[in-house]
Amino acid sequence: MDLGFIGLGEMGQAIATNLLKAGHAVRVWNRSRERAEPLAALGAQIVATPADAFRGDAVFSMLADDAAAREVFDDALLEQAPRGLIHVNMATVSVALAESLAHAHASRGLAYVAAPVMGRPD
DSSP states (O other): OEEEEEOOSHHHHHHHHHHHHTTOEEEEEOSSGGGTHHHHTTTOEEOSSHHHHSOSSEEEEOOSSHHHHHHHSOHHHHHHSOTTOEEEEOSOOOHHHHHHHHHHHHTTTOEEEEOOOOSOOO
């Protein structure tokens, strides 16, 4: 699959690594580029903006909180996304934000999956 991944903290790096090991093409973006560099050695394409990652078959995101998600998933990002894209948001965000994102995605022909992850990769 052609995938994007946004947010490469400990959890995001671990999940993106497994997607790469499974043979998927993965574009990665993180606010601090150095978090993405180890994934490039595994075959990931580091992209310059969240919009560059928000393409393909699906995009996964693992951002810190509501504020980070609101900053990244704005109207401009959603408008440029290809119809039919599936966004799997694995961050733990508020119910209000999850509902707002689900509506914003649906109104643009995008699928939104709230899939919060708990725990640590180690």
